[in-house]
Amino acid sequence: MNRTTLMSAALGIVFGILLAWSQMTSAERIHDMLRLHDPYLFLVLFSAMPIGMAGAHLLRARKFTTVVSRERVNWVHDKVERRHITGSIIFGLGWSLSQSCPGPIAAQLGGGAILSAATIAGIAVGVTAHARRPATRQTPSAAQPSPAST
Amino acid sequence: MHDLLAQRPPWFIVGPGIGVIVVILIATLNARIGVLGGYSELVGRITGDAPRITWRGPFVIGVVIGAGAFALTLGQRATNITPTWIHDVAGSVPIAAIAVPALFCAGMLIGFGAKRAGGCTSGNGIGGCCLASPASMTATMTFMATAIVATFAIDLLTGSL
Numbered sequence: 497m498n499r500t501t502l503m504s505a506a507l508g509i510v511f512g513i514l515l516a517w518s519q520m521t522s523a524e525r526i527h528d529m530l531r532l533h534d535p536y537l538f539l540v541l542f543s544a545m546p547i548g549m550a551g552a553h554l555l556r557a558r559k560f561t562t563v564v565s566r567e568r569v570n571w572v573h574d575k576v577e578r579r580h581i582t583g584s585i586i587f588g589l590g591w592s593l594s595q596s597c598p599g600p601i602a603a604q605l606g607g608g609a610i611l612s613a614a615t616i617a618g619i620a621v622g623v624t625a626h627a628r629r630p631a632t633r634q635t636p637s638a639a640q641p642s643p644a645s646t
Numbered sequence: 647m648h649d650l651l652a653q654r655p656p657w658f659i660v661g662p663g664i665g666v667i668v669v670i671l672i673a674t675l676n677a678r679i680g681v682l683g684g685y686s687e688l689v690g691r692i693t694g695d696a697p698r699i700t701w702r703g704p705f706v707i708g709v710v711i712g713a714g715a716f717a718l719t720l721g722q723r724a725t726n727i728t729p730t731w732i733h734d735v736a737g738s739v740p741i742a743a744i745a746v747p748a749l750f751c752a753g754m755l756i757g758f759g760a761k762r763a764g765g766c767t768s769g770n771g772i773g774g775c776c777l778a779s780p781a782s783m784t785a786t787m788t789f790m791a792t793a794i795v796a797t798f799a800i801d802l803l804t805g806s807l
Contacts, residue, residue: 540660627686
């Protein structure tokens with residue numbers, strides 16, 4: 497168990513608590529948000545931006561050396577490609593059908609919602625299918641992820 | 647304590663809280679927050695597609711643990727995760743008979759689509775937008791619009807609009 501694993505697990509735990517506590521795990525809540533009856537999700541996302549954006553850019557501007565991985569804070573952006581749109585359409589459809597997305601689904605599992613195993617099994621198949629898609633359709637940026645992308 | 651946990655906190659607590667997590671991830675690991683990458687890392691370890699675990703796998707496991715700790719402290723399991731539209735279409739069919747295949751298919755769309763787009767709601771939506779990535783912002787607007795329109799379509803089709 498190295499420090500990277502410990503650090504990321506600790507942050508994941510906090511994130512999981514927030515997801516569970518904010519009831520992002522509830523299909524009914526997500527449905528209400530996606531049918532625009534409840535602004536909570538959008539307010540959460542928007543209010544995360546100022547701190548996240550300011551903090552990230554400040555760290556980069558200061559050439560901050562990260563505390564655990566001992567590297568300079570920096571990132572490269574993927575160029576906008578068609579896959580960002582097509583992939584997001586597919587993802588958005590999955591989100592509306594399941595009324596959940598990867599973070600909350602993991603929180604559902606942790607919270608004891610056994611049914612989430614079905615969604616997770618599907619995600620496992622989906623990511624595997626993507627990893628094994630025909631090589632001719634691979635784009636360089638998708639094959640070699642930059643440090644800051646998935 | 648129970649009342650505090652049984653109600654969701656105000657958005658201006660959760661959002662900034664996530665923002666802080668975003669910044670600490672960068673300050674400690676130069677990592678852009680994201681969850682789907684953790685799924686593909688862990689799945690990849692099993693299938694052999696991904697040779698090594700980075701920070702992503704442990705992060706997702708942390709989410710599971712954190713949510714578990716919360717449920718134990720609150721004293722109840724995660725709330726109903728069955729998609730609302732299933733109740734509208736099930737009729738006399740057992741809910742699980744529809745929910746299991748529906749969630750599995752939705753999961754496939756989520757896994758494949760988010761991987762293709764370079765991230766999920768956390769990855770592109772929160773992480774990528776905090777880094778002001780044009781690709782992430784494009785992805786975020788696309789999946790938000792898609793999810794909202796699709797939700798209205800599903801509600802229209804199932805008669806709950």
